Amino acid sequence: MEKINKSVLNQVITPRNPESYKGNYGKVLIISGSTHFGGATILCSSAAVNTGSGLVTVATIPEKFTAINVKIPEAMTIDYQNKKALTEAIKNSDVIAVGPGLGTSSIAKGVVKAALTQTNNKQTLILDASAITIIAQENWPLESKANLILTPHQGEWQRLSGLDIAEQNPKSNAQSLQQLNPEALLVLKKHHSEVYYHETTAQIEAGNPGMATGGMGDTLTGIIAGFIAQFGFSFQTVSAGLLLHSTIADKLNKDNYVVLPSKVIEKLPKYMAKYSYKD
Numbered sequence: 001m002e003k004i005n006k007s008v009l010n011q012v013i014t015p016r017n018p019e020s021y022k023g024n025y026g027k028v029l030i031i032s033g034s035t036h037f038g039g040a041t042i043l044c045s046s047a048a049v050n051t052g053s054g055l056v057t058v059a060t061i062p063e064k065f066t067a068i069n070v071k072i073p074e075a076m077t078i079d080y081q082n083k084k085a086l087t088e089a090i091k092n093s094d095v096i097a098v099g100p101g102l103g104t105s106s107i108a109k110g111v112v113k114a115a116l117t118q119t120n121n122k123q124t125l126i127l128d129a130s131a132i133t134i135i136a137q138e139n140w141p142l143e144s145k146a147n148l149i150l151t152p153h154q155g156e157w158q159r160l161s162g163l164d165i166a167e168q169n170p171k172s173n174a175q176s177l178q179q180l181n182p183e184a185l186l187v188l189k190k191h192h193s194e195v196y197y198h199e200t201t202a203q204i205e206a207g208n209p210g211m212a213t214g215g216m217g218d219t220l221t222g223i224i225a226g227f228i229a230q231f232g233f234s235f236q237t238v239s240a241g242l243l244l245h246s247t248i249a250d251k252l253n254k255d256n257y258v259v260l261p262s263k264v265i266e267k268l269p270k271y272m273a274k275y276s277y278k279d
């Protein structure tokens with residue numbers, strides 16, 4: 001399996017054009033959260049903001065609006081239960097990430113369906129967490145006009161692919177992805193996470209068990225969304241987001257037994273500045 005080289009960080013993370021404005025850095029929509037899972041929404045959206053997305057909108061339930069406004073004043077909020085508002089927000093976004101903390105209620109199912117069916121071929125749709133669980137449970141075809149990215153952990157991948165964790169290996173994973181949707185990009189999250197896209201299978205050599213804490217995957221989803229919003233959809237862009245997440249976590253793990261997702265998020269702008277310098 002190919003290794004994802006650190007040079008991808010310098011390639012993807014480019015200095016900003018002085019003449020640019022927020023409209024140049026993409027509109028991200030994070031569809032996320034439910035009564036018991038508010039933190040996932042805050043971490044995912046906060047990661048998208050700190051990665052440098054031009055504008056971030058959070059589609060969630062209204063009882064979470066205040067918490068989001070206080071924690072992430074840069075983000076806007078809409079109610080995903082309002083079908084018209086959700087449709088409008090999907091239409092106006094470049095990157096849509098759906099699933100963190102969404103749960104599997106009937107409303108959540110409708111929201112995932114809307115994301116799958118209302119996106120177009122200029123957009124990227126990231127399916128994570130509960131969105132993957134819902135698609136697996138409902139046995140829906142994995143279809144969308146958008147560029148599709150899946151970010152399951154091994155338990156979620158088991159649900160979607162039908163492969164037990166012990167059966168998951170590069171060959172079986174690639175075959176399953178081919179059957180589910182040969183155009184989709186898969187980020188399989190594990191120790192040394194893997195990326196599958198078309199004929200390429202690659203792995204990061206970064207990440208540590210200090211990352212094994214709730215919210216770390218929600219954070220990755222926000223980072224990938226922010227990277228695609230700014231740098232465009234590609235295998236390299238996703239690989240760079242994945243590698244940056246674990247690279248920051250490895251630095252923090254040197255003197256932190258557990259690596260908190262919020263600490264990784266805090267370091268994003270600093271590390272992006274560092275990798276944007278070409279020396």
Ligand SMILES: NC(=O)C1=CN([C@@H]2O[C@H](COP(=O)(O)OP(=O)(O)OC[C@H]3O[C@@H](n4cnc5c(N)ncnc54)[C@H](OP(=O)(O)O)[C@@H]3O)[C@@H](O)[C@H]2O)[C@@H](O)CC1
Pocket residue numbers: 036037038039040041099100101102103129130133153154155156165189190214215216217218
């Ligand atoms: N602060 C918040 O708001 C947070 C909210 N969150 C939100 O919670 C929702 C549920 O997501 P989830 O991932 O917590 O649970 P679920 O979908 O049931 O999967 C777990 C099952 O899979 C299995 N499993 C096997 N391998 C595994 C692996 N490598 N990593 C993890 N699990 C693995 C595992 O096996 P077991 O542990 O039982 O051996 C178990 O059977 C989702 O919307 C998410 O975004 C979380 O992000 C946390 C912070």
Ligand SMILES: Nc1ncnc2c1ncn2[C@@H]1O[C@H](COP(=O)(O)OP(=O)(O)O)[C@@H](O)[C@H]1O
Pocket residue numbers: 129152153189190191192193206207208209210211212213214215216217218219220
């Ligand atoms: N032992 C480990 N080594 C490296 N990375 C890990 C380890 N444990 C967890 N991670 C990383 O942490 C993240 C966990 O994602 P996920 O299970 O979706 O978290 P959550 O849903 O709680 O946000 C993934 O990016 C995964 O690769």
Ligand SMILES: [Mg+2]
Pocket residue numbers: 129153217218
């Ligand atoms: Mg997760």
